Amino acid sequence: MITHPKLQLTVDCADPERLAVFWAAALGCEVEPPPAPFTSWRAYWLDQGLPEEELGTGEGSDSVVDPRGVGPRIWFQQVPEPKTVKNRLHLDLGVSGGRGVPFATRKERVLAEVARLESAGASRLRVEESEESGSCFVVMRDPEGNEFCVH
Known part of the structure; x- marks a missing residue:
């Protein structure tokens, strides 16, 4: 039996929260809320044992989801290097x-x-x-x- 993987798009970037807010507005999506009972992704990841130095800056609101549950999750991953060339995927x-x-x-x-x-x-x-x-x-x-x- 063939199963279909759940699709997530990942975008490397410098400021994940800024891009999450932009793309949520652009696509009619929402910035993904943290799992209950946490009030921020930072609090969630700290609770899961992720070291502070791996969390970057901000509250960790770095992904967008389709409120209808149809489109893929888009995760904005903070990376140290800047964008230097044309996208290979857009x-x-x-x-x-x-x-x-x-x-x-x-x-x-x-x-x-x-x-x-x-x-x-x-x-x-x-x-x-x-x-x-x-x-x-x-x-x-x-x-x-x-x-x-x-x-």
């Missing part, structure tokens, strides 16, 4: 409604989402659009420079 956020929606409407939806994400801390790299081919997407960076697309 997220695509589909907000346009697809090719069955008129091009102008899709473009409007994409640009509205881009504006919302910019206000949450993302930055726009470039806009790719061609009414002729029906393509409209924006390449963006999260607050630590990880690329993603909005289409």
Whole structure:
């Protein structure tokens, strides 16, 4: 019998809490709460015997989960080295409604989402659009420079 593994995406970063808050807002997810009865992940991990020096800074709110339980958990893992090259894997956020929606409407939806994400801390790299081919997407960076697309 083949079992399917539970999927978790892991993103290396400098500031896990900052990225967890950004991506929770970007994806309509929530920052994962610590297990009861703990009030913070830091308190939970200390209780589990993890040494203080391994916890990094902050309260340890470093993951996001889909409140519907459908999407994967995303864990933001603190690493000492900065991002230096283009991502080999990136997220695509589909907000346009697809090719069955008129091009102008899709473009409007994409640009509205881009504006919302910019206000949450993302930055726009470039806009790719061609009414002729029906393509409209924006390449963006999260607050630590990880690329993603909005289409």
